[in-house]
Amino acid sequence: MLQNIEQKEIHPINGMIMLVVITIGLILSVGLIILGSILLEQNNSVLGGIILAIGIILVVIFPIMYGGLKIVGPNEALVLTLFGNYYGTILKPGYYYVNPFVSYNNPIFNKAYINRNKIENNDKTTVIPDITPKKTVSLKSITLNNGTQKVNDVLGNPIIIGAVVIWKVTDPTKAVFNVDNYAEFLSIQTDSTIRNIARKYPYDDLDCEDENMNEKTLRSSSLEIANDMKDELIKRVQIAGLDIEEVRITHLAYAEEIAAAMLQRQQASAIIAARQKIVDGAVGMVKMAIDKLGEEEVVVLDEERKATMVSNLLVVLCSNKDTQPVVNSGSIY
Known part of the structure; x- marks a missing residue:
């Protein structure tokens, strides 16, 4: 079952301050070791031993504390866990100090690390994510x-x-x-x-x-x-x-297997649409010509001659090639 984890923003200590404190503490711990050694040489074994032990412990602790220094850039977030449990998320950019035992979590960074190892082992099937792998x-x-x-x-x-x-x-x-x-x-x-x-x-x-x-x-x-x-x-x-x-x-x-066929279909549809437009225009022009001749009584045509005229005009108007006119020198009847 998926565990629903609510985001918790944390506001850690300023990292620059802790850097100075840790560095001074490390220097003092080294001084304690030197002081304890001097006291031991002066036969002050009890005090010298205590100071020497404290100095050795601090020399071990302070370098570990450096691990708590974290950098978060602009428009970045750092998700942290502590011993397997969600610790918190840093959302604001800056230099911070957190618990040195926390670990970052970013699957993009972890995946890229695994992929690099596989590629070094000549695994050619591995694909590195497009996102730049970072801890944040x-x-x-x-x-x-x-x-x-x-x-x-x-x-x-x-x-x-x-x-x-x-x-x-x-x-x-x-x-x-x-x-x-x-x-x-x-x-x-x-x-x-x-x-x-x-x-x-x-x-x-x-x-x-x-x-x-x-x-x-x-x-x-x-x-x-x-x-x-x-x-x-x-x-x-x-x-x-x-x-x-x-x-x-x-x-x-x-897809390639039907691209040619669909192109022919598109061309056929375009040709049909163009022909329909031409026919509609030709029919309108023929009707207008017959009506005009009848209204002005330029010539009186019977139904057979009208049909012939309509046929000839449609051939001329709908043809996709230039027509050759034929002059009739005799009677139209």
């Missing part, structure tokens, strides 16, 4: 480019889609303790979210043969669909203390 947890905005992946849209057409995610850590305690590696966790959830959202929509209107299908398409409504991805991803990574600032689709195309 970065609170800065970070860009995740997860590359592209092949998914099927709502009509089953294979497409290649890629997205970029702008994110940051808002709760470093949850990021450290609730998931094993929050960067890898985000990457996996991003892949899953892109796949789940992309399969709900068609690539474009050419595939929407059902009139009741959602009007949104991946190509024409990329901004709205990216917002849907952002909303779903926020819910998925909330447990890890992450905040998603922005999601944008960076790559969208048909």
Whole structure:
């Protein structure tokens, strides 16, 4: 069962003050050892032995205390544990002194250390995280480019889609303790979210043969669909203390196996649309010509001649090549 750990901000002692105190204490402890040795040489064994023992103990203690000095940079946090228990989180930048026995916790740093060891052992399959490994947890905005992946849209057409995610850590305690590696966790959830959202929509209107299908398409409504991805991803990574600032689709195309066929389909649809527009315009022009001739009584045509005229005008107007006029020198009848 996942243990819910609430973030506890701590305000440690100023590190510069403790650095001076520890250094002076170390110097004094060395002086005590020297003083105890002198007293022992003067046959003052009791006092000399006590002072010498105290000096030796302090020489051992003060160097250990140096381990409590910690540096936290701007927009960084340091999550600490003490003997396996959560100790606290330092959220403000500065130079601090904490319990020297506390240990830092950052899965990104630990993962990078393991990966470096594996790479030294010629393990070529290991991937180092994109985040710079540090002992502190970065609170800065970070860009995740997860590359592209092949998914099927709502009509089953294979497409290649890629997205970029702008994110940051808002709760470093949850990021450290609730998931094993929050960067890898985000990457996996991003892949899953892109796949789940992309399969709900068609690539474009050419595939929407059902009139009741959602009007949104991946190509024409990329901004709205990216917002849907952002909303779903926020819910998925909330447990890890992450905040998603922005999601944008960076790559969208048909898969290679159907790209040529879909291009032909798009060209065919464009040709059909153009022909429809040409025919509509030609019919309107023919109707206008016949009506104009009838209204002004320029020539009176019977139904057969009107049909012939309509046929000839439609051929001239709808043809995709220049027509060659033929002059009739005889009677039209």
